[in-house]
Amino acid sequence: HVLVFCIETNIDEAFVTEYFNRVHAIRNTSKSILKPFQDFLISDFENKTLLKIEAWATNQAYLAMGNLLTVCALEGIDSCPMEGFDSNAYDDILGLKKQGLKSVLLLPIGYRADDDMFADFKKVRKSITESIIEL
Numbered sequence: 001h002v003l004v005f006c007i008e009t010n011i012d013e014a015f016v017t018e019y020f021n022r023v024h025a026i027r028n029t030s031k032s033i034l035k036p037f038q039d040f041l042i043s044d045f046e047n048k049t050l051l052k053i054e055a056w057a058t059n060q061a062y063l064a065m066g067n068l069l070t071v072c073a074l075e076g077i078d079s080c081p082m083e084g085f086d087s088n089a090y091d092d093i094l095g096l097k098k099q100g101l102k103s104v105l106l107l108p109i110g111y112r113a114d115d116d117m118f119a120d121f122k123k124v125r126k127s128i129t130e131s132i133i134e135l
């Protein structure tokens, strides 16, 4: 299987409003309590360039993928995070554009083949002390 992570292409007032409507529906939080934050987000996103909005949304997709990488590993499922693919081709072939989506990340998942010589290679990782700065 290949999981295709997408961002929504219309992150606008309607997108933000839909989120707050969901909060209201699920938690029954009054609209007057939600309104200040909702108004803030709507104007904050109106002032962002499309490039900035896409970068923000893509970062959210990385959060979701990060969780999945961990869950797959815990379940003994192999996975391989990929960016740098032909996003437009995926969008065309899978008909993503008409669903208001744009692919940003791929995650093939599955079980390693018995004859996969790479599967037994040692993992190349920095040591903990090279990766974490303790203050």
Ligand SMILES: Cc1cc2nc3c(=O)[nH]c(=O)nc-3n(C[C@H](O)[C@H](O)[C@H](O)COP(=O)(O)O)c2cc1C
Binding pocket: 080, 081, 082, 083, 084, 123, 124
């Ligand atoms: C076709 C392909 C595309 C990949 N694209 C990316 C990428 O865009 N960014 C990235 O950080 N790693 C990319 N990788 C690397 C893998 O996600 C993974 O980090 C690598 O296989 C090493 O994993 P390991 O150290 O856990 O064994 C790619 C790997 C493959 C095979």
